[in-house]
Amino acid sequence: MVDNLLEFSRLGKTEIHLITVNISQLIQQVREQLQPELVGRSLHWEIEPLATVEADPVLLRLVLQNLLSNAVKYTRNNTEAVIKIGRVEQEQEVIFFVKDNGAGFDMKYCDRLFSIFQRLHPQEEFPGTGVGLATVRRIIHRHGGRIWAEGAINQGATFLLFAAET
Structure with missing residues (x-):
């Protein structure tokens, strides 16, 4: 947790080096990293x-x-898990999303999702430090974008982010 907190702190000071990035390629690389978690x-x-x-x-x-x-x-915990990644265009903006059919969350606590050390699920059920989504928000904001979430308990979650398309 200390390492995650230090990384979170550094993100506010790290210089951003903007280049053209192919999101599809990055997603493929991250998926390959996640393969060990998908066995069985x-x-x-x-x-x-x-x-x-x-x-x-x-x-x-x-x-x-x-x-x-x-x-x-x-x-x-899903027998048939589905993760969707895509984009929608709304009012001259391109919005990227990551949607799953997992545990979801109660929308009345949505504001807590992106706060550091705030968790909506018990540690025993879904381990984590409570730093990940705060890190995501900080990075997206530093890029001039925004992120938000939608979800329902036991019906999954969708994380949406706006970024300027090249």
Whole structure:
């Protein structure tokens, strides 16, 4: 937890190096990293073709690692887990999303999701430090974007983020 807290603190000071990043390639790399967690599971990925964005590739990878590993973690009790990754266009904005059919959450606590050390599920059920989504929010905000979530208990969660498309 101390390491996660130090990393979270450094994110506020780390210089951002913007380059054109292919999100689809980063997602594939993160999925490969997650393979050991998927052994013996029935998990279906639905991934739409995604665009490129101007972003820091190291920081964007950290965002995707957190979002995808959470989706994997919170669907582990599902017989048939599904994780969808895609994009929607709304009012001249491109919004990327990661959606799962996992444990979900009560929307009345949604504001706590992105706060450091705030957890909506017991540690025994879903281990974690409570730093991941706060890290994601910090990175997205530093890139000039925004992130929010939608969900329902036992009906999954969707994390949506806005980023400027190149």
